Amino acid sequence: MRRQLEGSRAVAEAVARCRPEVVCAYPISPQTHIIEAIGAMVRTGAIERCEFVNVESEFAAMSVSIGASAAGARAYTATASQGLLYMSEAVYNAAGLGLPIVMTLANRALGAPINIWNDHSDAMAVRDSGWIQLFAEDNQEAVDLHIQAFRLAEELSLPVMVCMDGFILTHAMEEVDLPDQDQVDDFLPAYSPRQVLDPADPLSIGAMVGPEAYTEVRYLAHLRQLDALEAIPRIGAGFAAAFGRDSGGLVHPYRTEGADTVLVAMGSVLGTIKDVVDDLRDADIPVGVVGITAFRPFPFEAVRAACQGAERIVVVEKAFSLGFGGVLSSDVAMAGAAPQHLVHSVVAGLGGRPITKAAIADLIGRARAGELGSLSFLDLDEDLIAGELGRMAAERRSGPIAENLLRDLAGAPRRPRQTGRA
Amino acid sequence: MIPVPTPVRFYQVGSFAVGNRLLDPDQRTVQADTARTNSLDSGHRACQGCGEALGARYVLDAAMRAAEDKVIAVNATGCLEVFSTPYPESSWRLAWIHSLFGNAPAVATGVAAAMRAKGRDDVRVVAQGGDGGTVDIGFGTLSGMFERNDDVLYVCYDNEAYMNTGVQRSGATPPAARTATTEAVGPAPGNAFGQGKDLPRIAMAHEISYVATATVADLHDLEAKTIRAMAHRGARYLHVLVPCPLGWGAASKDTIRLARLAKETGIFPVFEAEHGEVVSVAKIRHKAPVVEYLQAQRRYAHLFKGDHSDVIDQLQALAEANIARYGLLEPTSAEAPEVVED
Incomplete structure (x- = not known):
């Protein structure tokens, strides 16, 4: 049924149709509307036989999910940003134990400086945790990916993180086609765990493993991630057959035929990029874009195939590794679709900075003119940087950087040195 | 409704072992039952004289009896897990999961929530961890x-430091005790005074339905409290003092003796509380001076090199404060002081 819905509400409705048995919640913007809606649905009975647990931290949220999943319940939670970092020990643990928890990550920047707006730094921080990480391009895909995520997680006994851009998607009203309960029931079988805490058949989960088998346990977890490279497109195809729309899969190529320049990105920015590609194609400029849906496992072959023939690749990514550079772009470079020096990393949209069509078009122009370096930052305010660098060179106690930049932007005078006396 | 145990008077001194035979069969110790479960089986790698292994075995078999063998155990990282x-x-030999060091209560909440969602109110959840x-x-x-108020019994096996990592101070380490991070050097050797958490009282402040302390010196009492805890629903807390030969610097054969001395000195008050109020205390039967407890442990050895009588006096004062707070020496009604009510 097609409805105008906020992204968070749409995801909550999708999760509800997946019949979760334990949902854990700790509030953090921009995830709150999702868990609020699910909490209300559990209270009204719209979600039956489900326990909604308000916990004291994200660490507890993931830990409760671990206990519930290990006891054979379908478990769901949602978080963002600092919340993901706070639960990160349990995030790794859930993957290591092979528990098919599904979690929405409403992607948000990481502090300090504290910032509630969207980028992908949070997801990147746990990219090595063993979770499958899927990125939604729009709210329809967010809905569809959640339904596929439970199927994928439970088939592989691996947790799945569905990433959707905070505010840009979670708080956007869009028309969304919500599947019927019967359709979801047909698509998503009841959870049948590989391992379960059962007093009638007791086993130990979470035993200590030393050097004699640790590598093998980790390797088997890697193999299951590789299995996902086959399962994700298969489940996506099954979803398309059942629901009549393409969603999910590993990558989404768009107008890449004959493109000399291919952009690569994840999440909602793909909509903006596609608009720019359309404009440039109208002007006979051969550019295309590849959206990456599955970030972990990373679909090397699919990326290579999708970018094949491009002279250069421009990766627009909403996160980077400090002291290193782009994360997604280094993965894309490893796929080998273009020589490494022709894979350009462009860090954009950090902390919610808008990524405009004009900026993307300018970027493509510079890339095609050979003027784009290996790593650049979109719309970097050079004057602001120079001001702070000058201040730091001039005096030792130059003060907190974030506060200094905000004063500069506001045109405010320097903060006078406080004496602590009246 | 919680079953009220029949008062039984034991007249032995120093042991309750003989008394078991005098009880009605259904009140005899769980471990004496040949048909009992074997939740923590032999062959594990605990140190000789490990108080935690002993305590866990008695608690879990008692919980299994109370729940007709339908128990899921959640374990924090620590000695017991390793x-x-x-x-x-x-x-x-029961359904058991270990996740992380700091999340056993939350994992247990998750297990309990799963059982509720599945309508399995017959399956009970016990979480356990060390003091750290x-x-x-x-x-x-x-x-x-x-x-x-999640339906979980949480059991803390308190050996008063991080023993698994090599005896470092925890928030349960007593004053003056030597640990690897509170060395017995400097002007105030050992752990500082005026620190640490009294978790049983913190648990009581949550007004959960049942909080109890116990030691491995009185295993019948430990079992009885476990069974009583299992008769409640909601969150319950059991804090068990478990001497650690390694960390305390004590002989393996002294585990039970030290646990008993901890109680008989007043250092470790043994009591039960319901809904935030103390409802019973285990009286001191033969009051012992704190110095007797200290002398048997190398973690206090520095107190006996040179004159540290002021420190020993301070520790004695802490014991006296416990005795006063919980009425550990006051005779119960119509009872001779020599007799303890179990």
Whole structure:
């Protein structure tokens, strides 16, 4: 049924149709509307036989999910940003134990400086945790990916993180086609765990493993991630057959035929990029874009195939590794679709900075003119940087950087040195 | 309704072992039952004289009896987890999960929530950890589990330091005790005074339905409290003093003696509380001076080199404060002081 819905509400409705048995919640913007809606649905009975647990931290949220999943319940939670970092020990643990928890990550920047707006730094921080990480391009895909995520997680006994851009998607009203309960029931079988805490058949989960088998346990977890490279497109195809729309899969190529320049990105920015590609194609400029849906496992072959023939690749990514550079772009470079020096990393949209069509078009122009370096930052305010660098060179106690930049932007005078006396 | 135990008077001194035979069969110790479960099986790698292994075995078999063998156990990281599950072996003969150091109460909440969602009110959840996992790193999740009143019995096996990592100070380490991070050097050797958490009282402040302390010196009492705890629903807390020969610098054969001395000196008050109020205390039967308890442990050896009588006096004062707070020496009604009510 097609409805105008906020992204968070749409995801909550999708999760509800997946019949979760334990949902854990700790509030953090921009995830709150999702868990609020699910909490209300559990209270009204719209979600039956489900326990909604308000916990004291994200660490507890993931830990409760671990206990519930290990006891054979379908478990769901949602978080963002600092919340993901706070639960990160349990995030790794859930993957290591092979528990098919599904979690929405409403992607948000990481502090300090504290910032509630969207980028992908949070997801990147746990990219090595063993979770499958899927990125939604729009709210329809967010809905569809959640339904596929439970199927994928439970088939592989691996947790799945569905990433959707905070505010840009979670708080956007869009028309969304919500599947019927019967359709979801047909698509998503009841959870049948590989391992379960059962007093009638007791086993130990979470035993200590030393050097004699640790590598093998980790390797088997890697193999299951590789299995996902086959399962994700298969489940996506099954979803398309059942629901009549393409969603999910590993990558989404768009107008890449004959493109000399291919952009690569994840999440909602793909909509903006596609608009720019359309404009440039109208002007006979051969550019295309590849959206990456599955970030972990990373679909090397699919990326290579999708970018094949491009002279250069421009990766627009909403996160980077400090002291290193782009994360997604280094993965894309490893796929080998273009020589490494022709894979350009462009860090954009950090902390919610808008990524405009004009900026993307300018970027493509510079890339095609050979003027784009290996790593650049979109719309970097050079004057602001120079001001702070000058201040730091001039005096030792130059003060907190974030506060200094905000004063500069506001045109405010320097903060006078406080004496602590009246 | 919680069954009120029939008062039984034991007249032996120093042991309750003989008394078991005098009880009605259904009140005899769980471990004496040949048909009991074997929740923590032999062959594990705990040290000789480990108080924690002893306590866990009695608690879990008692919980299994109370729940007709339908127990899921959740374990924090620590000695108990490490010595019981070295790959590829496990000593656990019940459904058991270990996740992390600081999250056992939350994992237990998750298991309990799953059971509720599935309508399995017959399956009971017991979470357990050491004092570090309970009073320090797991404190947040424990407090959350308490305040939500989740249907979990949490058992803390308190050996008063981080023994698994090599005897470092925890928030349960007593004053003056030497640990690897409170060395017996400098002007105030050992752990500082005026620190530490009294978790049983913190648990009581959550007004959960049942809080009790126990030691491995009185295993019948430990079993009885476990069974009583299992008769409640919601969050419950059991704090068990478990001497650690390694960390305390004590002889393996002295585990029970030290646990008993901790109680008989007043250092470790043994009591039960319901809904935030103390409802019973185990009286001191033969009051012992704190110095007797200290002398048997190398972690206090520095107190006996040179004159540290002021420190020993301070520790004695702490014991006296416990005795006064819980009425550990006051005779119960119509009872001779020599007699303890179990």
